[in-house]
Amino acid sequence: MRGGEQARSLGARAWHGGQVLIEVLLMLPIFMMMAFTIMEIGHLGFRTILLHHAAYEVARFGSLSAIAAAVPGCPAPALQGAKMQQVGKKILKDATVGATLDRTLTDPQEGCANYDVVVTMTQRVDHIFPMAGLILSNTSDRKARTLAAQVRMPVERPLFK
Secondary structure, three states: OHHHHHHHHHHHHHHHHHHHHHHHHHHHHHHHHHHHHHHHHHHHHHHHHHHHHHHHHHHHHHHHHOEOOOOOOOOOOEOOHHHHHHHHHHHOOOOEEEEEEEEEEEOOOOOOEEEEEEEEEEEEEEOOOOOOHHHHOOOOOOOEEEEEEEEEEEOOOOOOO
16 A cells, blocks of 8 residues: 555656646746846946936037127027037947027026027937847837937026127
């Protein structure tokens, strides 16, 4: 009798071992997708920080190099768009840079409008982890995500001619 109980016990263990294998095989893709998605979110967060910093530097350059004159009539400052493009390409080679002037509040003492440089940078970032594109991608090929950053910086008008 004891030998029969032992045989049933070994058969039950073998069956449970197969059940565990099947459960692992069913859950492994889901677990891997979750792990890769978390790592990809970290990667995209890092690239977003880089893009925002690059946009900040381009906006800073644009606000400092904008040609603003302290003359009657208060003409709008002129942006140096080509130089701003060059600065943006030096920081991030594959990003696109767009810059505009935005009129803001009027200075009550001078009676002139103030302007902000608005820099918008976009960059396509390829996914580096498999399966993360199923959830995080915003492109049609599901292989990348397009990130965008926008920064405003005031243009300082000179006080004197």
